[in-house]
Structure formats: structure tokens, C-alpha cells
Amino acid sequence: MDELALALGLLLATIAMELRYEARPEMVSYTLLALQLHLLSRRAAGRPTPAWIFVVAQLIWANMHSLFILGWLVMAVFVVGGWLETRKFDRGLALAMGAAIAVSFVNPYGLDGVRFPFTLLTRFQAGNPFAQSIGEFVSSMSPKLGEDFPNYPYWPIWSFRALMGLTAVGLFLLFRRRKYTALLLVLAFAPLGIRMIRNIPLAVIVVMPALIDVMPVGRWIEQRWKQPAMRHALPVAGILVAIVLSLRVFHDAYYLDTRHRLILPVEAAAFVNKANLPGAMLNHLNLGGYLMWATKGPVFIDGRLEVVGEAFFNDYNRILGSEIALEHAVARHDIGWIIIPYAGAPELIRRLSADFRWRLAHLDGLAAVFVRTDRADVRDRVESLID
Template sequence: MTLSVTHTEAIAPPGRALLPLWVGAGVYALLLVAGNRLLNDPDTLWQITVGQWIIDHRAVPTVDVYSFTMRGAPWISTQWLAQVAYAAAYGLAGWSGPVVLAAAAIALGFALFARALRRHLRDSTTLLFVVAAFLLCLPHLLARPHVLAFPILVAWIAGLIRAADRKEAPPAALALLIALWANLHGGFVFGLFFIAPAALDALVNAEAAARRGLALRWAMFAALALAASCCTPYGWNALLAAQKILSLGQALPLIVEWKATDFQGFGPFEICLLLAIGFALVHGLELPAVRILMLLGLLHLALAQARAAELLALVGPLVIAAPLARQFGTAPLPAAGARASLASVVMVALGAGTLASLSILDYAPNMRGTPVAAVTELKKLNLTRVLNDYDFGGYLISTGVAPFIDGRTELYGETFFVDHNAASGLMEPDNLFRLLKDYDIEATLLRTQSAATRLLDHVDGWQKVYSDGIATIHLRKPGARRTAEPAVAIDGN
């Protein structure tokens, strides 16, 4: 396979000149059709609930108002603007609102991604990177705050890389993006950190006489970006909140999206990685030292945390686009006419398609793993202190039931989260009974197949009052007696 990045067209046809628009339109249409997939995360439920609270109170939360274990404890929502956007969209159009909003943000992110790559690479190469990036991002394409920040992530990194390619400092106006990002999602911290390698790349390639002045301009931009990131209702506490998440220690590997990448199955990540390595070996790809360090850093993040695959997918190609173009030879693509009219036609078509699809498609969260029936029964008991499964917390918040724990792991902290995980999985059975006692638990709402649920079936003082294929409720009842002895394995049987 030969990679060609040379443009042979004297003037690109208008249709091809609008490649970023076609990419955005295609991604948007695909996500709109598969919209229910965007609602496959229970965290979306509590994100919308928090957003509605902010709208109703015209204020951002500073303490926990949802759980009974941490009620009143300091807690801030660094994703407040995204939560408000999702809540407003939901209030306007039901579940169609968050689907359209998330799909539009993701599509815009990929359109900007294609636009940035196309400054250097041929359309076919750009599309190759777009497809690979989409596949790597796919597991994390959900109606959650991080996808609303996709366009900002791409535009921010592209701006830094473009400045480094030109051996210049970024324009001061770019700092406005980090201010918006800081109100949408905590991932803005990555954007701040990326200033350092981009600045180093610019300095290494600049003329020796120009380095001092260039370093000063980059330092001034970094200070401006840091100040801009504090332009939130929480000020500089937004930075501290991000640090609190990263310091969760043993709790992070227990959360699916924070786990290390698993190569036990042959998936898109491994395929893309092997193809990239093969291409680099066959074609003798050469990259500047700093760009290699950037790429290795992104790869390390993606291997250490599955959720960071999207950073490798969207940032990695931007890092290597210019070096690829220099090594294989390219020329800027000449401008083509009729872009505005074609863009208008495409946008009108997308708007019409959206309205048509909303009248045909029925969007709703996937409730297959959600304890809908169990919570209905739980509410009849009028209890206030229920030990729940971690994954059930978001749904409990959305239904007005105070959870023991939910997806706001930074609120609960490392020790609390690890203790709860060890209790529900019976890695440390004493933890379960300690939590039941220390928090004066009245009932439990745990997965039916969990080890803790099976144990409570055989413990005096706890009565099973409801069970289905998803969740089981055990009620504390002092007079209750176990209905069966625990199964004991003898000789491995």
C-alpha cells in the first residue's frame, strides 16, 4: 500500500473541497440514525438531572444535594454548562434533544478534524484518519459532557500545532476556547498541559536568535490560557477538581472507562495500532523528536486508560500531519468556488433530515441494565438509607431517590469507593457488614447476580422482598431468618 499526500489537481472540484462538511454531515447522519446508542450510559440520567437543578435554581452546586452518604459535602460540577445544555435540550425535545445535541457536537468535532488534516494531507489520507479516529472514539461516543467538548479539543490542539509548525506563538484569541472548555468538561486540563510540548516543538525548530522572544510569547500565552481556564463559576477550583479526580488512586482502575486498554479481544484499537506500526516500518516514517514524544505520550495515555483512546485518535493525527506532508511531499490545496452555496444546501438538507427523523425515530435510554421495576418497588417502602450498586446511582438520582453511591466518584473519594466495591463483590466480606452497620442501611438494591446479593439471601435479619433479572431488594428485618444455608464447596465441587 502506498500513501500519497500529493495533490495533483490544479483546482479541486467544489464537492471535494467540501470534504470536512461531507465528513461532518456523514457522522451526524450516522449518529442520528443510531441515536439510541448515544443514550447507552446511565450517567446521562444524572447529568440531565443536575443540569435541570442548575436551571431551576439559577446557580451551580457547591455541595452534594443528592446522596444520603455525602449530603452537604463540598462538591462542584465542572461540567455545569454541558449539563445545562443537555437539560435544556431534553426539556425542549425529550430524548431527541440530547441525541441531536451530542450528534451535532461530535459531527462538528470530526469536521474540524478533517479540516485541520486537509491543510496538509490528501483527501484519501484524511478520510483514512477520520475513519480510524471514529472507530477508536466509538465506545465513548455517548450523550455526556465530554462529547460537547470534542470541537473545542480539536480546534485547540490544531491551533497549538499550527502555531508550532509556523514557529510562532498561538494567537491570544485561542485562549477563549479553553475558557469555554473549562465550563463544559474537566478535560480542559489536558489542553493546558499540551501547551508545553507544543511550545517546545516550536522552540526546537525556531532560529536560535528568535528562541528567547518566542519562549516569552509562549509563556505569556500559557499564562493567559491558565487565567482563561479559571473563568468559571468556581474560579480556580475547577483545576483543583480535575486534580481530585486524577488522585483517586486505586479507585480509577475499578471504573470501566479508566481501566487499562484490554487486548484480549481483537478490536479497533489493536487493528489501528498494528496498521500504523506496519506503515511506519514499510515507509520509513520519520518524525521530529518532539513530535515522537507527543505521540508516545498519547499512546501511553491510551494504553493506561481506555477512555484516552479518543485523545490518541483525534490528537495523534494532528501531531504528525505536517511531518507526513514534508516527508512525502504535498502542496496546499487551491481554493475552490461555490463553497458557500453547497454548504448551505447541505446544512438545509441536514436540518430537514433531522426534523424528518425525529418524527420517525423513537429515542430512549437503554433500560436493559437499569433497575426500573426494582426502584418502583423500593419507593413503595419509603426508605431513605439504601445501599445501592454503583451503576444504579445515576438512575436513582434521576428518580429522586438518594443513592449510597453514584458516578460522581470524585465526591466519594478513593477509600469510600474501594470499600463499596470490595463489599459488593465480597472481595472483603467484612466490608459489606461494616457498611451496613456504619451507615444504618435499611435496605439494599444490588445486582441480582452480585456476590453480596447471594450472601444476603442467607443472612439472618435480611429479607428478600423483590428480585428480577436485574436487581434484588433486601430489607433489614430483625425477625427474618435465612431461608437456606449458603452453598459450601467441598473438594472443588
Template sequence: MPHSKPSSREASLDITLASKPRTPLAWYRASFPYAEALAVGALVLFVPAVLNDPDSWWHVAAGTWMLAHLSVPPVDPFSFSMAGQPWVAHEWLAEVLMALAWRAGGWSGVVALFGAAAALMTGCLARYLARHLRPLAATVVLLIGVSCVGPSLLARPHLLALALLVPWLTSLLSAQERREPPPWSLLLLMVVWANLHASFIFGLALIVPIALDAVVDALRSADQKSAHAWRVARGWALFLAAALVAALITPHGIEGFRFPFQLAGMKHVVSIGEWRPLDLHKLHQIEIGLVALAYVVVTRRVRIALPRGLIVAGLAWLAFAHGRHEMLAGIVGAAVLAEPLGRAFGSTPQDPARLSWRAAACWIVCAVLLLTLRFANPVVRGDSPTSPVSALAHVPASLLDEPVFNSYEFGGYLIFQHVRPFIDGRADMYGDAFMFAYLDAMRSDRAAFERLVQQYRIRWALLDARSGIAGMIATLPDWRRLYADGTAQVYVRTLP
């Protein structure tokens, strides 16, 4: 007997019912990524510390310059000490996005951009964890992983890059678990990432151990082991080659590959907070994660494939060597360990349940309400450790065009205010010799300071009020203090 075709209303009802979670557990699995994404996005929207980085100022200024000139600057257009020197603007796309967000909504718009990036990062990671882990375990792993991003939860391009890292990584891991090469559509993600932030190198490096894991898994599971393993290896090798080509599609070409290694090899980077080793006198999020992992490995006898174990060990080493890599260790470690932890806890991989259209609409409304609340109370930036607003306002206009000696953390604000700084956050461009000379002067070395004054014809100084050099300059006979407050001090050179 032929079946009658259901009406359009009945078909719509069937789709809606099928998409609704049927149990509380299924509802939690379906809502988990959206709830966590919304929570982290709201955190970025309303925590002022997100804007506590001096580089946010010059990133917006650089993006504004590119929009005005419709080009990526090959040389430095901002400082006076390095004017015309080569500059690799490796984060140009992120800076353009930041400038567009600032044009659209001021600093509230910038915060909204990074809130969306943090939400995307969290939601993608939560969705992947929910496939492999039971709800409680997925929640704990997600909290540990995302908490490692906390110290780096700043309005800087690396946070936009994390929003690409997670879908890139989870797609590679999913392909390995399916015993097939990654989808070619990921190459578009690599093109965007290579123009967004130099961490794309790390994304390329992840392909190798995950591919190795896929080949080993193919050798263990297939009937015709060698033939199947060869097909898997060839597919991953072709993808790696294509990804390398995709990463070259930038204004900088091969220079974009050299830049991360050049920066890491500079000796002065240890003077920058994020490049210093973790302070072991304090408790860090990654230490909590490693202790929890060790406990689970011992008590549950978690079996971690060698390539995945090497990824986790390498990231842990990087995090302790350079604090800035703690965020990578947390996010990547959570994703890489999801599958082996799921096996140890007796979970079976499954696709997350789908949300009904009513639930999806509810989450969208919540996100819109948060954004409305943020823009209804615009972010207003005044004096802060990165923005000497009052001090700069007291500098005569005729003096603003003269060479200035400034604290490192004020360089970004000066660029934003169209004042050419002596130094700013682009330490890679300034180089070791310049940075060491600057650091010597900042240590209240009078001879080093006077050498820079003579070499660059410094006319005035804008310094952090807490810096020792401010007190040293006050003792020099040819300098006088023009202005001082709790944020900054301004000094003027009285002799030509």
C-alpha cells in the same frame, strides 16, 4: 482604459462559481468534512449504546438542580452517605447543557446534543486532515482516529469536551505551521472548556510541546534565527500564561486545577472500568493505529519532529495505562501526525475548497432530516443495566426515603428519580476509604456489608441481579427479597 464595474448579478455569479469545486478531487476535499461529520452525528443519534452509561442520569439531574437553584453546588445535594460533604462539580456547564437538552426534547434531545458534538469534533478534524493529506490518506487517518472514540461514544461530558479539543488542537498546530503564536480568540474556548470538563488540563499541556516545535522550526528556517526564535518563543509563552489565567475563570478557581490530579492519584480508580489498563487479550482500535503508523514510518520514512513524537508516545502510554485515554490518543494522534504524514506522501498543505451554497444547503437539509427522524421516534428508556425501572417501581413510597445500599451502576438512576443513593458515579467525591469499604461489601464479604448496614442504618438494597452480593444477602436472616427480575433485585431489612 478604465474597467467597468460588474453588475450585482455578475458579481454574485462570480462568487458562486469561485466557490464551486472545479474538479471531482476538489469536490471531495470540500465535502469530506461535512460527509464524515454527518455520518458520525447520525451514528450517535441512532445507536442506543450512546445512553449505556449510568452517569448520564445524574449529569442530567445535576444540571436540573443547577437550573432550579441558579448556582453550582459546593457540597453534595444528592446522596445520603455524603450529604453536605464538599463536591467539585467540575462539569457543571456540560450538565446544564444536558439538562437544557433534556428539557427541550427528553432523551432524544440529549442524544441530539451529543450527536452535534460528535459531528463538530469529526468535521473539524476532517477539515484539518484534508489540508495536509490526499483524500484516501485523510479518510484512513480519520477513520482510525475517530474509531478510537468508539468505546467512549457515550452521553457524558467528555464527548462535549472533545468537540472543543479538536478546534483547540488544530488551531495550535496551524499556528505552529504558520510560524506564529496562536490566535488570542482561543482563550474564549479555554474558558468554556475549563467549565465543561477537567480535560482542559490536557489542552493546556499541549501548548508546551507544540510551542517547542514552533521555536525549533523558527531556528531552522529564519534568516535571523535567534531574533525570530525569540519572538516566537515570547508569543507562545504569553499565550500559555493567558491560557492559564483563562482556565481559572470557573466557580472553583484553583481547585479546578487540582481536581484532575487528585482523581488520577486515587487508588480505587482501578476498580472502575474506564480507568483500568487496556485488556491486551482483545484487539483495540489504538493497536490498529499504532501498527499502521509503524508500517508507514518504516516504508515511507516519515520524519516526525521530536515534540510531536513525544505527544504520540505519551498518549499511547496513557491509553494502555487507562482505557479511557484511548479516545485522546486517536483524535490527537491523527491531528499531530497529519503534517508529517502529508510530507511523506508528497502532499502539500492547502486550504479546503469551498462548498457552493447549494451543496451547503444540501448538507443542512440532511442534518435537519436526521434530527426530525430522531425526534419523530423519541428515545424511550426502560429496564437496562443502568436503569432498574421496574424494580424501583415496586419499592413502596415509604421505603424510598430510607437509606438504601445500591449497586454502583444504579446510583445515577436513583438520583434522577429523586432517591438518595448510597453511592453513584462521583467516585472522586466518595474517596478511597469509602470506596474500598464499599468494594469489600460488594465482594460478598458479610462482615464488611454488615458494618456498612450498621454505620449508615441501611434499610433496603437495590442490587444488580447478576451481582454476587445479592445471593449473599438472600442468606441473611434479617433480610427478605421484595422483588427480582433480570435487571435488579430489591431486598428489605426486616429488623430495625
């Protein structure tokens, strides 16, 4: 293994994946995908790796996160790629793949649980409402990414783009060296990260080992720099930088940099808790995750799109965009107050400000809270605070 390629690859991967360093369910899939690749690579290299272990891993994966179908894909690639490379069919792995698919049905939802990941594939389509509205569904290669989503950090996006540039070279090297398994893996997973920002870690986890294997950066350096100290210093420096970046995430510094009152509705949540407003909340999607944690009652919507579904998401957009839809939602859901970021919904702010049925109860640097004037219980709580 080329030490310098490993160090630089680790550094590039760490930066590229930084956008997804959060406590999110897909962390389970990242871990199990990496484990699956490691075990399959051991088996392909002739090291003892029993086939049944893939069945157990798939059973765990299918009961923990919806991306478990990637395990099927990876096993299929190793079966096909291994045959192309050696002209020998790994019957044991093929049987394990069939068993892994079968045990995926052993989940609390049965057939619906297996079918669910395939329904998520519709969100890759350009006409999908999530793809049109949610920042993490935008392409990492979009030329308007910085313009449409200015809050995305610069370095992770460009690190991934650099990685994809190297991947184009790596594909040629993989094909020339007849590493068909790695070639098929790259062709299968690189487009996922290109298509959506949220899939960048999936692409990095699969693509990076293949690139490190075929890009002998250290050997190229040795041909130009004859000093041994310099050759060893570069990989050590790269590893240290990667470790420092990882510690920044481990100690929560990455999140602390953005945990301020212009990003999270800290003051608005404090007001809501103090007022103890009756009635249901109508909140903006971008605030749902924090409000779920910071306030007492249930939120109307948050970023768990797999739970929300397209139909409810479309209803939510209609509620924000239409006075009639809003009034129907108030009656249907017993909504007593609204909390929204005024930069994210200026038209709604304008409508509510001009509507006698709503009253501005709180305003800070990020969010506004409007309450119903036709509800005496809500009105009295707000007036008691103001008085």
C-alpha cells in the same frame, strides 16, 4: 491533504471512539482539545491566530472540566516543537501559555480547582482501587480484556489497536520528516489511550491528524490503480461509512441496542417507585447512573468517580464484602433497602438471603431488591404490595 487517508482516518477514528459516545462531562474536553489543536496548527502554519484566544479558551476549559491541564500540555508541545522545527522561539505563544496557566486559577475553587486534576493522576497507578475495579480504567491493550470485560464491543477496541499499530509507523515518518511538534504530541497522548480505555478519544483526537498528514494512502493507491473513478470511489465510500456510523450514535441507536432489561434495572426501579420504600438506598455502583434517573431518592453511589473519591469507594467495597461493615452502614446511613445485580455480587446475595434481617422483595432478570425486616415502615410497604 490526502483524501483517502482522511476518509480512512475518519472511519477508524469514529469506530475507535464509539465506546465513549455518551453524554459525559469529558465531551467538553474533547471539543476544547480539538479546538486548541486546530488553532495552534493554524498559528504554526503562519495563519492569523491571536495568542490571546488561547487564554480565553483555557479560562473556559478550567471552569468546565478537570482535563483542562491538557491545554497546558498542548501549548507547551507547540512551543518546544515549533522551536525544534524552525529554530525560532514563539514568544507570543509562550507568554500566552503562561497567561493560560494563570487564568486556570480563576475558578470557584481556586488553588484546589487547579490541584484537582493532578490528584486524578493517581488513578493511573496499578494499585489504585479504581484502576483495579473499574472497566474503563483497564488498558486497551490488555490481553485479558475480552475475558475480564466480555461486554466491551469488539470493533472499537481493535480499531484503536490498529490505529496504535499505524502510530508506530507514523512515529518513524514524523521523525524522518522532522515534524517534531506532531511527534511530541503523539508521544504525549498515545500512551493515555493505551493505558486506559476511557482515554481513547484523547489519543485519537491528537494522533489521527498527525498520521493522516504523513501517510499518503491515496498516492500509494494511485501508483497501483490507474482508474480515476476507483481512486475517487474509495474515499467517498469511507466517508459515507463514517457518516452512517455517526448517525447511528446521533439517533441514539448505539444506546438503544443495549437499553434492555438485562442491562438496565428497569423492572427493579419500577418496583422501587411503586413501593415508595422509606429509608436510604444502598445500590451497586453499576446501577447507580440509571437509578439516579429512574428513581425518586438519592443513590448511594454512581459512576462519577471524581465525586466519589477513593476513601468512599473503599468504604463501599467493604460494605458489600463484609456483614459487619454492612450493618454499620445501615445504622449510619439509615439504609432501608438494597438493590443489586445478582450476577455482579453473588456472595452478597447469598449472605442477604441467609440473613433474617433482610428479606427478598423483588427479583427479575437482572437485579434483586432486599428490604430490612426490622423496619416496620419498609416491611409494611412490601407486604401491602405482595398482598
